Amino acid sequence: MSDALLEVSTPLEWPAKAQAEIDELLGHYANRRSAILPVLWIAQREWGWIPPAALLLVARTLGLPEPEVFGIATFYTMFNLRPIGRHHLQVCMTLSCSLMGADRLFRHLESKLGIGHGETTADGRFTLRRVECLAACGGGPCMQVNETYHENLDEAQADRLLESLR
Amino acid sequence: MSAARGPLLFKDIDTPGLTSIDTYRRGGGYETPALVLGKKSPDECIEIVKASGLRGRGGAGFPTGLKWSFVPRGSPKPKYLVCNADESEPGTFKDRELMEKNPHLLIEGMLLSAYAFGAHVGYLYLRGEFAYIQRILERAIGEARAAGLLGDDVLGSGFKFEIHTHLGAGAYICGEETALLSSLEGYRGQPRLKPPFPAVEGLYASPTVVNNVETLMNVPCILRHGASWFRQWGTEKSPGTKILSVSGPVKRPGNYEVAMGLPLRALIDELCGGMRDGLQVKAVIPGGSSVPPLPASLLDTGLDYESMNAAGTFIGSGGVIVIDDRTCLVDTLWNITRFYEHESCGKCTPCREGTYWMSEVLERLEHGQGRERDIDLLNDVADNINGKSFCALGDAAAMPVMGFIKHFRDEFEHHVTHRRCLVNRRRDAVLAEASA
Numbered sequence: 001m002s003d004a005l006l007e008v009s010t011p012l013e014w015p016a017k018a019q020a021e022i023d024e025l026l027g028h029y030a031n032r033r034s035a036i037l038p039v040l041w042i043a044q045r046e047w048g049w050i051p052p053a054a055l056l057l058v059a060r061t062l063g064l065p066e067p068e069v070f071g072i073a074t075f076y077t078m079f080n081l082r083p084i085g086r087h088h089l090q091v092c093m094t095l096s097c098s099l100m101g102a103d104r105l106f107r108h109l110e111s112k113l114g115i116g117h118g119e120t121t122a123d124g125r126f127t128l129r130r131v132e133c134l135a136a137c138g139g140g141p142c143m144q145v146n147e148t149y150h151e152n153l154d155e156a157q158a159d160r161l162l163e164s165l166r
Numbered sequence: 167m168s169a170a171r172g173p174l175l176f177k178d179i180d181t182p183g184l185t186s187i188d189t190y191r192r193g194g195g196y197e198t199p200a201l202v203l204g205k206k207s208p209d210e211c212i213e214i215v216k217a218s219g220l221r222g223r224g225g226a227g228f229p230t231g232l233k234w235s236f237v238p239r240g241s242p243k244p245k246y247l248v249c250n251a252d253e254s255e256p257g258t259f260k261d262r263e264l265m266e267k268n269p270h271l272l273i274e275g276m277l278l279s280a281y282a283f284g285a286h287v288g289y290l291y292l293r294g295e296f297a298y299i300q301r302i303l304e305r306a307i308g309e310a311r312a313a314g315l316l317g318d319d320v321l322g323s324g325f326k327f328e329i330h331t332h333l334g335a336g337a338y339i340c341g342e343e344t345a346l347l348s349s350l351e352g353y354r355g356q357p358r359l360k361p362p363f364p365a366v367e368g369l370y371a372s373p374t375v376v377n378n379v380e381t382l383m384n385v386p387c388i389l390r391h392g393a394s395w396f397r398q399w400g401t402e403k404s405p406g407t408k409i410l411s412v413s414g415p416v417k418r419p420g421n422y423e424v425a426m427g428l429p430l431r432a433l434i435d436e437l438c439g440g441m442r443d444g445l446q447v448k449a450v451i452p453g454g455s456s457v458p459p460l461p462a463s464l465l466d467t468g469l470d471y472e473s474m475n476a477a478g479t480f481i482g483s484g485g486v487i488v489i490d491d492r493t494c495l496v497d498t499l500w501n502i503t504r505f506y507e508h509e510s511c512g513k514c515t516p517c518r519e520g521t522y523w524m525s526e527v528l529e530r531l532e533h534g535q536g537r538e539r540d541i542d543l544l545n546d547v548a549d550n551i552n553g554k555s556f557c558a559l560g561d562a563a564a565m566p567v568m569g570f571i572k573h574f575r576d577e578f579e580h581h582v583t584h585r586r587c588l589v590n591r592r593r594d595a596v597l598a599e600a601s602a
Binding site: 028030035040064071072075077095096099100131132133136144 | 244253254255256257258259261262293294295296297298330332333334335336337338349350351352353354355370411412413414419420421451455485487489490493498501502505508509511
């Protein structure tokens, strides 16, 4: 973990719309703690990633100790605790996709973009990541770009897709 | 409208606009709650589902009606229904299609199931990657609420029921029901000791039933048409249909709803159109990557709980992964084991350490650096995980290792003695040739 994770510059506050969403969410559960995943998702949506100041804000919002929030945010793989590119290329490497050529697709993307797993292009456009099974096994190889699934991808289709993502 | 893709859950699945409540109702949707709520007693509903023989479709195959009957009647605590939509077993992608295309059937199934054991709140726990499905479900829940099918007084019956969706954030372990409950309560998704089982002490230490998406979607037709109607499909001990997700180099991969008991060979050769040209079946993982594989010689095994168990494996979640004859099984097993190593939650030692060591040993075998005793070492490590880990993830990691070595030991030995693959081809090279 880089030192950046521990640095908190300016405290953050929820934008009004996010605060209203959180207030509504809290009513869904028997206690505030249960709302931690949805509240972390809201933080990620608001800031594009979850900066240290947002972790502190989540802790304050839910009345939880900060290390607890940090421990939970790091347990799950989908919370970005450092900035990522505009297009998050998540390539499934699990068996079914692998049988259909995911390894080759991933190597192609690495060489095309000049970045490896977990890295972001210098222009901030793409972050490349190997992920485990996306529940798209019948359409392997599969890559999820932000929230959108792209299935049956060969190298040529992947190239066209990258072109379309500005 | 295209032809029906299956008798029950897939009957209308490709109807355009099925995600809207009006289209869903035109096909007979939401007729059952009016016939059940306040008309049949909850106990009657449980008895019908028990008699139908419906078993959990998420993997374990536990009888659904029996699970509901474990919820204590007189408990002063609230009761909860949790829908497990974490769909994360490698090879399985049925719940995704079901929810994406027919969200109202899930809502109807949750409503009727909740009525049967007296839950007034339902949580729908989706894996984090399904954010777009959460939006589809939220829209459908809003429509159902506006139509009086959810809320404080469902269809004027006096029964109260509300559904909340909840998005996970990337953790295979959260498909395990107690880990899912920990996650839903805002903790790390780590499993809890059973007993107490969730039916007695689940969410917020209250009686909770956790059911899979496909299981819940079977409930409306069972309560509507009865147990014996449902039993016209499947076998005596495995009634009904199962949605099988087929992946790997077959001609037509995808989801297929079939009557339980269909031979694996018929699924692959007939429904999926057989293997891609030039490839033969070498092995099939019939129930998601957690179950032992079957060699091609056992393709006549029926796709039902008992037949699969008799063949030494499980129908599990129905994730059928077909592996061709030009794929290296050492490489395949290494891929599977890496998954469990990555997904082990770290709570217990056999799983946390064992999955790591199995991956290490498979890596050196794959790279021609294996030693003769490594094959027995793999079996030994797997044996020290299987049944000795805190939850089923450890078993899930151990069973494929033992199964692949049992059926394909020669390939592993070839890696040791010749320091290379028996088939001498990596998975991606095979496809490059096939598509050339």
